[in-house]
Structure formats: C-alpha cells, structure tokens
Amino acid sequence: MIPIVVTIIFFLILSSFAVLYWKQKPNQQTSSVQLLEDQNFRVSYAELVKATNGFSSTKLIGLGRYGSVYKGIMDDGNTTVAIKVFNLLHRSASRSFIAECEALRNIRHRNLIKILTSCSSIDFQGNDFKALVFEFMPNGSLETWLHPKPVEDLHVNSLSLRKRLDIAVDIADALDYLHHNCQPPIVHCDLKPGNVLLDNDMCAHVGDFGLARFLNEGTGGHIQSSSTTVGIKGTIGYVAPEYGAGCHVSTSGDVYSYGILLLEMFTGKSPVDDMFQDGLSLCKFVEMAFPDGVMDIANPVLMLPEPSNIANSQRNGSDAAWKIQECMLNLVKVGLSCANQSWRERMSMRDAATMMHRIRDAYN
Ligand SMILES: *[C@@H]1O[C@H](CO)[C@@H](O)[C@H](O)[C@H]1NC(C)=O
Ligand SMILES: *[C@@H]1O[C@H](CO)[C@@H](O)[C@H](O)[C@H]1NC(C)=O
Ligand SMILES: *[C@@H]1O[C@H](CO)[C@@H](O)[C@H](O)[C@H]1NC(C)=O
Ligand SMILES: *[C@@H]1O[C@H](CO)[C@@H](O)[C@H](O)[C@H]1NC(C)=O
DSSP: OHHHHHHHHHHHHHHHHHHHHHHHTTOOHHHHHHHHHHOSSOOOHHHHHHHTTTTOGGGEEEEOSSEEEEEEEOTTSSOEEEEEEEOTTSTTHHHHHHHHHHHHHSOOOTTBOOEEEEEEEEOTTSOEEEEEEEEOOTTOBHHHHHSOOTTSOHHHHSOOHHHHHHHHHHHHHHHHHHHHTSSSOEEOSOOSGGGEEEOTTOOEEEOOOTTOEEOOTTTTTEEOGGGSSSOOOOOTTTSOHHHHTTOOEEHHHHHHHHHHHHHHHHHOOOTTOTTOOTTOOHHHHHHHHTTTTTTTSSOGGGGSOOTTOHHHHHSOHHHHHHHHHHHHHHHHHHHHHHTOSSGGGSOOHHHHHHHHHHHHHHHO
16 A cells, blocks of 8 residues: 555656646756857947947938947957847747747748847846847838839839848748748738848848747647747738638748738738728739739839840840739739638748749749
8 A cells, every 4th residue: 555655646746747848848947048148249238339329310211110320340349240239128028038039049941031149138227138149231221112202203212123022031931940940930910111130132031030930840840829928020011811710820820921021012002001901912913913914913113114124125125014013923922822811721931932933033
C-alpha cells in the first residue's frame, strides 16, 4: 500500500514540474534579455538622445501603433539609422518590443528590415526606455509611393509597372522566407504598404514586426487565439477576415494581406478608399472586372512608358499594351487567389512567390 502511495505522490510532483516547465517556456522575457546581451554593439539612451537631437520633432519620420520612429545619425558621423522608440505608457508596447526583438533575433533576408541594435534602459527621468535601431530606408514607405499627394507630379513620383513588379516580388520573397524558411515559421500579422520600406535602390524591405507571431509546431500551422494572450489587431483593409472572427493566426492570414497589397499596387485603389462601402470591397471591385475588364481597373500609371527600358522601346505600341494586359491579368489572378475570403482556398506564400517571379520574368 505505502509504495503505491509514494509512487502516486512521486508522479504528482513530477507532473506538476512538467506543467510548471511547460508554462514557463512561452515566457519570452528571458530570451529578449538574451538578445540584448548577444548584440555585438550596444547603444545607450544618451547616445540615442545625441543621435536625434534629443528626439527632436524635426527628426520624427513616423508614428506607429506603439511609438515613434526617428531618424538619427550615430556618433561615427556617417551611419544614418531609424530609431523606433516604444511608448511604454501604451499597455501593449512592451509586448510589441519583445515580439519584434524575438522575431528579428535570428532572421536575415535581403527583403526584411535589418535590426542593428536595441536599447533597454531608463531615460534621464528614471522612466523605462525601450528602443530598436534599424538601418535607415531613404526612400520611405511604399504607402507614400502608392498614394502620392495630388500636388506631386504623376510622372516623377509614380512607380512604373516594372518597379512595382520588383517590389511585389521582393515582398513575396520576404514572406516566403518567414513562412517557409524560418523554424518555427513567423507570421507577420500586419503586412500593409506602410510597413514596406524602400532603400536607396528601391529594393523593398518588410518591417514592423511588432505584431509578429511564431507558429507553434503541432498546431497544424495554426494557433487558436485562445492560446495567445492578445487579440489580433492587424490593420483594417488588410487584416484577414477570419482574424476578425477571433479565429486563427496563420500564414494564410499574411497571404490574404499580400493579396490585398497586390490588388492595391496594380489598381492604385486603397482597400480603405471611400468608394469601398455598402458591401463593395477592393476584392469585389476587381472580381467584377475580371477578366475582360481588367484593363479598365488597372492603375493608369502602368501605361506610362517605362523609363530607360530597351525591351519596351523595341516593341511597338500595340505589342507593349498587350504585354501590360497579360501581366495585369496574371497579377490580378494571383491577387484574387491570395485574398480569397476562405483561408483554406488561399495559395501558400511559396506558390505566390514562384508565380510572382514568373510574371515578372515574362514581362521583362
Ligand atoms: C564613414 O564611413 C567610411 C566607410 O564606412 C569610413 O571609412 C569613414 O572613416 C567614416 N567616417 C567617419 C567620420 O566616421
Ligand atoms: C529613391 O528612389 C529614386 C528612384 O525612384 C532614386 O533615384 C533615389 O536615389 C532613391 N533614393 C532617394 C534618397 O531618393
Ligand atoms: C506592331 O507589332 C505587331 C505585332 O507584333 C505587328 O503586327 C505590327 O505590324 C507592328 N507594327 C509596326 C508599326 O511595327
Ligand atoms: C475562393 O475560392 C473558391 C474555391 O476555389 C472560389 O470558388 C471562389 O470564387 C474564390 N473567391 C474569390 C474571391 O476568388
């Protein structure tokens, strides 16, 4: 009798340890501290103050969900950086800082924004201070390129079809990497033009991993939101419909956002345009025009002659128009398929990336 009781007690203790250990594991605080210690170069609060003229409003280049982004020049005099300062008064800012540290910790891809260092410190008043330092993207966000102010000259400021194709392929490659080359897979959860940044060569880099999630193994690539502590807050217009229903975080949610982004880039219409109400959405609008009316909804800037495009100058007018139409048809096909209302019907980011490469190659 006694040995049985002892055995039972032993197992009870063992299993409670297992539960404790299991509960500890998802706590990401420790690994973000690790990240800070791993870094080859650390930066102090004082250095960041100096780099931004005391976080001067003239250095402010963006306002995000959980803080502000400043342009800064580091001490060496010729390293320009973007400094994202988290507003820790915001309830979720700390979590967002940790999510971003975690996501960017081990990943490297030419189409992802590169994190240079982080700063977790206290400011001169003794308040907690958290910031991330990124490489600076001189050409700003895709948002400002897609929807330039009306006063700006259409020809000077618009991206050509070829440039748009390059950017769309860059973004697809970045997501493909996050979903299929990272272990565990990373879901960005907030893909939109404002989070796609353009470097000096107009190469696109996906940024803002403040809402990013790791996908657990063994959940079939999906996390029930009940297993995560925070609800999904993507961006209206880009967030997958199933997230609104409190459903899954999954790679297919990113695929949806990518589909919307594609449709936006090539029609020139934002998904939150005033025209989209009373049941009309960007998807419906494109679907109704597909396939025969696809050129009627194409962004007019796509018809502008490509700058310095040898292939195009050799082609005659009708040939070029035909090429554009074929390209547009294929783009819309991918866009609509990615943005299907049902996540089960969406293609994977790997397939989307493959198709985007094909479409670009065919146009070139
Ligand atoms: C600026 O960068 C270049 C190349 O990275 C380096 O050789 C030069 O010394 C730097 N200048 C200053 C003032 O740090
Ligand atoms: C931005 O993009 C243009 C091409 O559209 C390029 O000429 C320029 O060098 C880029 N960089 C900046 C800082 O404007
Ligand atoms: C333009 O291209 C089409 C198809 O390639 C061809 O039939 C037509 O003759 C060409 N026109 C001129 C003016 O070169
Ligand atoms: C979504 O996929 C289903 C099945 O392939 C298809 O019937 C439907 O038309 C698609 N919806 C859109 C908006 O493409």
